[in-house]
Amino acid sequence: MSQTNTDPTSTRQSDPFVMVVFGASGDLTRRKLMPAIFQLWCENHLPESAAIIGYSRTAKTDEEFRADLCDSIRDSLSCHEGLIDDAAWETFASRIYYQQGAYDSPDDFAALRQRIEVISAERDIPGNCLHYLATPPMAFESIIRNLDCAQLARRGQTDPWARVVIEKPFGTDLDSARKLNQIAREVFDEEQIFRIDHYLGKETVQNIMVLRMANSIFEHLWRHDYIDHVQITAAESLGVGTRGGYYDTSGALRDMVQNHLMHLLCLVAMEPPVSLTADAIRDEKVKVLRALRPIPAQCAANGVVRAQYSGGQIDGQNEPGYRQAENVPPDSTTETFVAFKAHVDNWRWTGVPFYLRTGKCLPRRCTEISIHFEDIPKVLFNRPPAGPLRPNVLTIRVQPNEGIALEFQTKAPGQAMHIQPLEMDFGYQESFGQAPPDAYQRLLLDAAVGDATLFTRSDEVEAAWEFVSPIIEGCSNTPPEAMLQYPAGTWGPKEAEELIEADGNKWRLK
Ligand SMILES: NC(=O)c1ccc[n+]([C@@H]2O[C@H](COP(=O)([O-])OP(=O)(O)OC[C@H]3O[C@@H](n4cnc5c(N)ncnc54)[C@H](OP(=O)(O)O)[C@@H]3O)[C@@H](O)[C@H]2O)c1
Numbered sequence: 001m002s003q004t005n006t007d008p009t010s011t012r013q014s015d016p017f018v019m020v021v022f023g024a025s026g027d028l029t030r031r032k033l034m035p036a037i038f039q040l041w042c043e044n045h046l047p048e049s050a051a052i053i054g055y056s057r058t059a060k061t062d063e064e065f066r067a068d069l070c071d072s073i074r075d076s077l078s079c080h081e082g083l084i085d086d087a088a089w090e091t092f093a094s095r096i097y098y099q100q101g102a103y104d105s106p107d108d109f110a111a112l113r114q115r116i117e118v119i120s121a122e123r124d125i126p127g128n129c130l131h132y133l134a135t136p137p138m139a140f141e142s143i144i145r146n147l148d149c150a151q152l153a154r155r156g157q158t159d160p161w162a163r164v165v166i167e168k169p170f171g172t173d174l175d176s177a178r179k180l181n182q183i184a185r186e187v188f189d190e191e192q193i194f195r196i197d198h199y200l201g202k203e204t205v206q207n208i209m210v211l212r213m214a215n216s217i218f219e220h221l222w223r224h225d226y227i228d229h230v231q232i233t234a235a236e237s238l239g240v241g242t243r244g245g246y247y248d249t250s251g252a253l254r255d256m257v258q259n260h261l262m263h264l265l266c267l268v269a270m271e272p273p274v275s276l277t278a279d280a281i282r283d284e285k286v287k288v289l290r291a292l293r294p295i296p297a298q299c300a301a302n303g304v305v306r307a308q309y310s311g312g313q314i315d316g317q318n319e320p321g322y323r324q325a326e327n328v329p330p331d332s333t334t335e336t337f338v339a340f341k342a343h344v345d346n347w348r349w350t351g352v353p354f355y356l357r358t359g360k361c362l363p364r365r366c367t368e369i370s371i372h373f374e375d376i377p378k379v380l381f382n383r384p385p386a387g388p389l390r391p392n393v394l395t396i397r398v399q400p401n402e403g404i405a406l407e408f409q410t411k412a413p414g415q416a417m418h419i420q421p422l423e424m425d426f427g428y429q430e431s432f433g434q435a436p437p438d439a440y441q442r443l444l445l446d447a448a449v450g451d452a453t454l455f456t457r458s459d460e461v462e463a464a465w466e467f468v469s470p471i472i473e474g475c476s477n478t479p480p481e482a483m484l485q486y487p488a489g490t491w492g493p494k495e496a497e498e499l500i501e502a503d504g505n506k507w508r509l510k
Contacts (some may be wrong), residue, residue, distance in 0.1 A: 008345030013238055014448035016049040017128035018116050019163075022103065022143050023063070023135030024054025028167065033134060033197075034069045036440035041092045042085065045445050049123040053097045055112060056135075065098035089214050103135065104142040109150035116152070127160030129449055134167055136246075141183050145319050148187040165194040165447050168249065168259055170456070173472060174465040181458045188364075193457040194447045199260040201446075201484045203428065203438030204398045206454070208267040208369070209281075211396070212405065216392075219272070221373070223348045228391060230354045231370045231500075233509050234263050234301030234398075235362035239309065239488065246370070246443035251334040252306075252473075256358040258468040259456075262289065264369055264398070265354060278319055278453040280458055289463035293343040300474025305484065305495045306335035309361035319361055319488035331480035336360040339496040340471075341503075357507070361488035367398035370508045381409070386419045393508065403427035 019037070021029050040046050054065050070093065072085050099115050101108030117403075120127055131147060133140055144164070147153045148183055154162040166184065171177025184193050199205055212219050221227070234256055240247040247255070266285040273280040295303055310321040310357040323330050336361030344354065376382050382389045393407040404427045412418040428436050445455055486493040491510050 002282035005403050012445055012449055013045055013047060014050075014445065015161075016047045016123070016125040017130050017448060018125055019050070019052045019113070019130045019132060019448075020055055020116070020295065021052065022055050022133045024098065024135070025056040025060070026088030026134060028134045030069065030072040032438075032440045033444070035073050036438055036444055038089070038092055039438070039441050040445055042088050046448075049125050051095045051096045051097065051123050051125060053099050053112070053115060053119065055099045055101055057100065057102055059100050060098050062096070062098050066093045066096050066131050066341040069093075071095065075272060079292060080492060085339055104146070106146055106149045109146040109152070109239050109327075113150045113152055114307045114437075118420040129154075129160070130163065130165065131204065132165045132167075132447075137167075137169060137172075137180075140166060140180060144183055144187050147483055153187045153192075155187065155192070161192075161450070162188075163192050163194060163450070164188055165196050165444075165455075168195075168197050169254060170195050170252075170259075170461050171402050171465060172254060174462065174469040177461055177465045179309055190458060191450075191452070193458070194452060195458075195461055196443055196447075197263060197456060198439040198443060199258045199369065200454040200456075201441075201443040202398060202402075203404045203436035203442075204396060205264065205267065207404075208264075208396060212295075212404040213272050221270040222371075223297075224350050224352045226374055228372045228374045229352060229503070230268060231372065231507055231508055232261055232268070232354065232356045232368075232469070233507070234260055234264075234358040234367040235365060235491075235509065236360045237362060237365045238324065239361045240328070241483070244322075245393055245407055247336075248328050248332055248334045251340040251471050252336055252358050252360070253468055257338060257356065260367075260466070261356050261358060262464040263456075264367075265342065265344075266358065266507075268371070268493055269349055269354070270367055271348070275455075278451065278455075279457075281453055282457045284350055286457070286460050286463050288344060289460065289467060291344045291346040291349075292467050293345050294467065295340065295342075295471050295474075296471040300471040301478065304338060304340040304471055304475065305493065305499055306475055306478070307359075307486050307493040307495070308332070308334070308485035309336050309359075309487040312361065312490065314363070314489040315362060321485075321488070322360075325416060333480055335475070335483075337362075337486060337492045338498070339499055340491060353503060353505075355505070355507070359486075359492050362491055363489055365400065366509065367510065369396040369398065370394065371396075372505070372508075381419055386417060389419060390421050395508070401427065402429075406501065424486050 099112050101112055116313040133143055171180050210221055266288045269288045270284040273284045312319055322328060322336050323332055339357040342354040342356060371394040375391050381387055389409050395405045397403050403426050405423045407421055407423050409419050410422045412420045443454060484493040484495060
């Protein structure tokens with residue numbers, strides 16, 4: 001059973017394995033996966049004999065693939081830590097191969113298998129394989145079935161092992177997620193399947209459990225008696241750019257709420273697990289999803305604020321409206337912004353609203369969770385002339401400027417009793433001298449060592465869809481003219497403000 005590694009002295013290194021990246025000619029492989037794997041290599045987390053095979057339909061030689069990756073790794077690393085180490089790159093590059101093939105061709109998968117066998121024999125790799133599905137989702141089923149045909153899935157076998165990492169989105173609604181789960185589980189055991197959501201690999205997200213459960217002061221207060229409400233905002237400053245065609249089939253509910261926002265909500269609201277095993281942690285997350293008060297389809301149009309950005313300005317640059325973006329229909333009703341109130345109907349959270357909000361073309365890129373504590377009694381300081389005082393707020397900055405801040409009241413120096421709110425602030429960069437590592441590095445290593453804690457289990461993904469699918473269904477008939485608009489560069493439509501202000505609260509980020 002996989003278990004979270006809490007030993008600070010251990011250097012995690014996987015067994016020798018071949019990693020096959022499907023969709024290797026694509027954006028994710030170039031910008032995220034290969035820079036992360038190279039970084040793991042440079043930090044000695046990968047075994048000397050590791051090998052990576054890129055697989056996609058585009059014709060390329062090994063040398064061309066290596067040269068493409070070298071350029072993108074240079075681009076990626078130079079914006080973070082400086083220049084690429086040429087010697088390390090040369091040794092790493094000799095472990096990279098390319099195999100051209102279709103995703104629906106059993107013959108091409110038979111050729112892939114042969115290639116894996118040859119490379120494994122040359123490099124003395126005992127046959128372990130990590131298959132990474134980095135293609136658009138329509139290719140997932142073919143790849144999974146052909147891995148089975150080519151006997152590369154090795155169900156029920158742990159030596160050598162085979163694992164599959166499946167990129168998001170995992171389904172587009174409850175039915176399609178169930179179907180994909182069923183296909184994957186016909187071919188692999190659940191323990192072999194790693195459904196990835198890179199948000200879970202972020203240090204700040206992993207730190208939510210540590211903050212709550214490794215400190216005596218927070219967990220005791222972490223309940224309805226002391227918490228007034230919780231806000232979760234995931235704001236992107238960019239628009240859809242050239243990806244409008246893809247985005248229009250998705251929207252903020254599918255792209256952000258069903259996965260990223262649900263994970264953050266679960267980590268804030270879950271009960272302490274009985275242990276740090278992957279299943280114990282994921283059991284508690286599923287319980288939160290099951291306790292979410294459903295938003296039935298017939299209530300979704302009124303209870304959930306959905307909107308699209310119209311033309312505006314971000315950082316002094318003009319941004320055209322969503323409906324003017326490339327490949328977006330002029331009468332699209334896909335939301336680029338969503339805000340709603342959720343309730344976790346269990347003993348701990350009864351009566352505590354969770355306000356969730358995400359959107360594109362908002363004033364800045366920023367994901368944060370804020371825990372708003374109850375007001376203090378309206379006596380002593382919390383009444384005129386010093387009061388009313390602002391309640392304490394604990395803010396977890398998921399990205400950027402990763403850190404945690406606690407807002408509290410203090411007496412300003414002087415003869416009068418002047419009370420002023422201040423913030424205690426912890427920043428990763430200042431405290432640890434470095435920004436947190438990239439999420440893909442952490443998750444790729446976890447998959448290579450078989451630790452599934454930060455990956456989504458089948459029941460978890462389905463429970464998240466069970467909550468989100470009725471909302472999508474309930475909003476599916478919105479006429480184009482009824483779709484709310486907000487100017488790019490603002491915090492969404494006024495209806496999102498009204499949603500929270502109706503309860504006497506305000507969005508912290510504005
Ligand atoms: N890019 C990101 O930052 C990011 C972030 C999170 C999750 N993801 C997920 O990761 C996966 C890959 O993303 P990506 O941005 O790399 O995608 P992509 O560049 O559009 O596609 C990856 C590769 O898949 C192949 N492909 C494209 N369209 C296809 C189709 N209709 N049928 C079969 N193969 C097709 C292409 O390779 P060949 O034509 O050479 O076969 C392409 O180079 C997606 O599921 C995406 O949702 C991406």
